[in-house]
Amino acid sequence: MTADDLGALVATTLSETLLPVRSSVLLLDERVRAQLAGQAQVADRVRDLEALVSGLRERLAVVELRAPVPGPPGKDGKDGADGFGLDDFSVDFDGDRTILLAFARPGREPKRFPLTLPFQRYQGTYQAGRTYVTGDTVTSGGALWHCGATSTITRPGDSSDWQLAVKRGQDGRDLRDKVAHG
16 A cells, blocks of 8 residues: 555545534534524514613603693583592492492482392391391201292291201200110
8 A cells, every 4th residue: 555545545534534523513503603693683673672662761751741631622512521430439338248339429319239149147046027038047947947039928948948958957865864764
């Protein structure tokens, strides 16, 4: 083998050995360029947003310095009515289960909206002739009953207005009788 042949063999071997390294370097170079291009695009977008925000701040500052401008006159040429405010609104609770929402404006008839909340409320032992409403619970005959509809006439258990909530238990034997009779 001559020196030229040996040189050609070494050059070919090195070239083939370094080919994957060259490919990796080229791929890495492409990735770095793409990353830099992406960063440049992000930087351009950030600059655009900063310019937009700056412009909005300037416009807002100008608007804040302006004196308030009254709205257009009403149909008859006079000022329009003021809007509804919190001073025109009230909420009252009757202590039972009704919340009254009241809307009142000066010079106008107030509007009232009662909201009756149908939550369960114990009303004691059932009393004939008393009006019971949805959500009332009463005891009758040792059981607890729930009123499902406004009821004034029917006793618990006599109509579908009442639902049994807790059934009366059985009478137990008296412990003293058990001890005495052993």
